[in-house]
Amino acid sequence: MKVAEVRDVVRDNVGRDKASPHMLEWALAQGLREIEKTGNYYWMRAVKTWSAVVNQQSYSITTSSSSGLNIPSYKDTRILLVSDQTLTNPDWDEVFGPIDMEEIGLQFADTSDGMPVVWSLDESTTTATLEDPNTAATSPSILLYPPKPDKTYSMRLHYFQWTTLPVATTSAAHEVLLRWPEALIYLATEALLTSITKDPQFATVWRQRFSDPKEGEKRKIIRYNRDRQQDSRIEFRPVRGGLAQRRSRRGREIWL
Amino acid sequence: MAHDILYVNSQSELQPYIFNFAEDLPDDTSLSDIGSGSTITAYSSAGTDVSATILSSKTRTNMTLTVKIGAVTDFEEYRIEFVGKGATTANIFTKVLEVRARKTIQGGF
Numbered sequence: 001m002k003v004a005e006v007r008d009v010v011r012d013n014v015g016r017d018k019a020s021p022h023m024l025e026w027a028l029a030q031g032l033r034e035i036e037k038t039g040n041y042y043w044m045r046a047v048k049t050w051s052a053v054v055n056q057q058s059y060s061i062t063t064s065s066s067s068g069l070n071i072p073s074y075k076d077t078r079i080l081l082v083s084d085q086t087l088t089n090p091d092w093d094e095v096f097g098p099i100d101m102e103e104i105g106l107q108f109a110d111t112s113d114g115m116p117v118v119w120s121l122d123e124s125t126t127t128a129t130l131e132d133p134n135t136a137a138t139s140p141s142i143l144l145y146p147p148k149p150d151k152t153y154s155m156r157l158h159y160f161q162w163t164t165l166p167v168a169t170t171s172a173a174h175e176v177l178l179r180w181p182e183a184l185i186y187l188a189t190e191a192l193l194t195s196i197t198k199d200p201q202f203a204t205v206w207r208q209r210f211s212d213p214k215e216g217e218k219r220k221i222i223r224y225n226r227d228r229q230q231d232s233r234i235e236f237r238p239v240r241g242g243l244a245q246r247r248s249r250r251g252r253e254i255w256l
Numbered sequence: 257m258a259h260d261i262l263y264v265n266s267q268s269e270l271q272p273y274i275f276n277f278a279e280d281l282p283d284d285t286s287l288s289d290i291g292s293g294s295t296i297t298a299y300s301s302a303g304t305d306v307s308a309t310i311l312s313s314k315t316r317t318n319m320t321l322t323v324k325i326g327a328v329t330d331f332e333e334y335r336i337e338f339v340g341k342g343a344t345t346a347n348i349f350t351k352v353l354e355v356r357a358r359k360t361i362q363g364g365f
Contacts, residue, residue: 003301004331008361020257021333021354169301170331 001181003028004169006188013189013206018196024188027195028165031187032176035210036162038218040076042228043175044160052082052116052155057147061121062139069142069157078158080142082116085154092156095119095144104145112146115153119144179224183217186210258335258354262325266357270312270326273353277340278319280349284342287321290314293341293348296323298355301333310334310355328357 007024011017019027036044050059053067060068080095097104098121107118120143142157166173176184186209193203210217264271277287288294296314298307313324321338328334334355341348 002331004333004356004358007333008358017261021335167302169333170329 001177002170002172003165003177006177006181006184007169009185010188010192013185014192014197019192023192023196027188027191028184030191031184032163032165034187034191035176035180035183035218035221036075039222039225040078040160041221041225044075044163045078046071046159046161048157048159050155050157052144052149052151052153054150054152055113055148057145057149058141058143060139060141068139071159071161073161073163074140074159075162076160077121078160080119081156081158083154083156084115084151086151090154095155097121101143108146110147113148113150114146115151116144116146116149116155180217180221183210183221186217258352261354261356263356263358263361264325264328266328266330266359268326269328270324272313272322272324273336274320274322275338275340275351275353276320277342277349277351280351281319281340281342281345281347284319284344284347286318286343287316288341288343288346290316290321293343293346294321295339296321296336297339298325298334298336306334311336325355328355330357330359332357 006028010024010027011019035041048069048071050067050069052059056067058066060066060070061074062068062070062072064070077098080097081092082095083090083092095116095118097119099118101120101122104118104120121140122143163174163176165177172178186206190203190206190210193199193206208216213219259275262271262273277284281287290296294316296307296311297305298309298311300306310325310327311323312326313322315322319340321340323336323338325336334357336353336355338351338353339348340351
């Protein structure tokens with residue numbers, strides 16, 4: 001569905017033209033945000049490539065200061081990779097993490113240098129001082145260990161980001177609009193019923209259509225998301241023998 | 257919040273629209289001409305000025321501004337700003353028309 005089609009349905013759900021344009025835009029943004037708060041979904045995947053700086057441990061995720069990654073829409077991490085591009089045939093290796101800095105900090109000297117092998121994610125200052133996230137004045141940062149990279153390694157962060165709907169009402173260029181418009185309609189309607197018509201009881205009906213554990217859109221999204229996330233994995237399951245019964249048991253799969 | 261909402265069919269429809277500024281600029285008896293203080297501008301939902309595409313026949317008559325709206329794109333939602341400038345006081349009042357281009361739900365209930 002195009003943005004305008006979703007807007008038309010939401011408008012009529014709460015009573016045509018009770019919602020002014022700014023409230024309607026807020027409701028759709030709120031609906032999308034509520035969907036994305038429930039998990040890390042395939043349409044939220046993104047990649048950021050940047051270069052480590054020699055002797056610099058900390059890199060801001062949300063800002064560009066001090067060679068930061070500048071990802072204001074950052075939500076969550078998938079995996080961090082590193083590559084030494086000075087090699088003849090450079091490959092990519094995983095940097096393990098995130099690991100709590102109070103744990104990994106015990107494993108390295110402050111002066112340890114080399115290729116990043118572990119990383120930590122914390123609200124921190126550029127001197128890697130752990131802060132209380134409630135009062136942190138600095139943006140969340142990636143801390144590399146060993147603390148002093150000895151080269152300008154190429155880094156690649158695969159992450160999940162908060163997404164936004166297209167601005168143009170003629171557009172349908174968002175996975176939620178293409179595949180899950182009902183979820184967006186339900187939650188946007190809930191937001192408007194609560195804020196404009198002051199009917200939280202009726203609003204819960206729309207929330208239920210999203211979050212119902214059996215029939216809700218959230219369940220459908222999560223199930224489909226699970227399939228999409230496993231596209232590149234190979235599953236080992238016994239075909240015959242004494243462990244064959246494990247084929248149907250959850251939590252027993254072995255992944256590559 | 258728009259002063260008015262208009263549904264326009266995207267199939268070659270051309271709708272005239274009139275805003276009267278008499279009550280909003282009570283110390284004036286006439287508006288400045290369009291281009292000399294009074295303006296009519298259309299913006300798409302992406303914020304792009306699309307006046308040249310969807311607006312035609314802009315006219316001022318005493319305290320009214322009139323424009324014809326057409327050549328709209330289906331599912332687009334336009335914001336048309338009518339800026340009236342009093343010829344005597346030079347006071348300015350802005351009225352907003354929200355235009356929804358819908359081929360299928362035009363006409364209301």
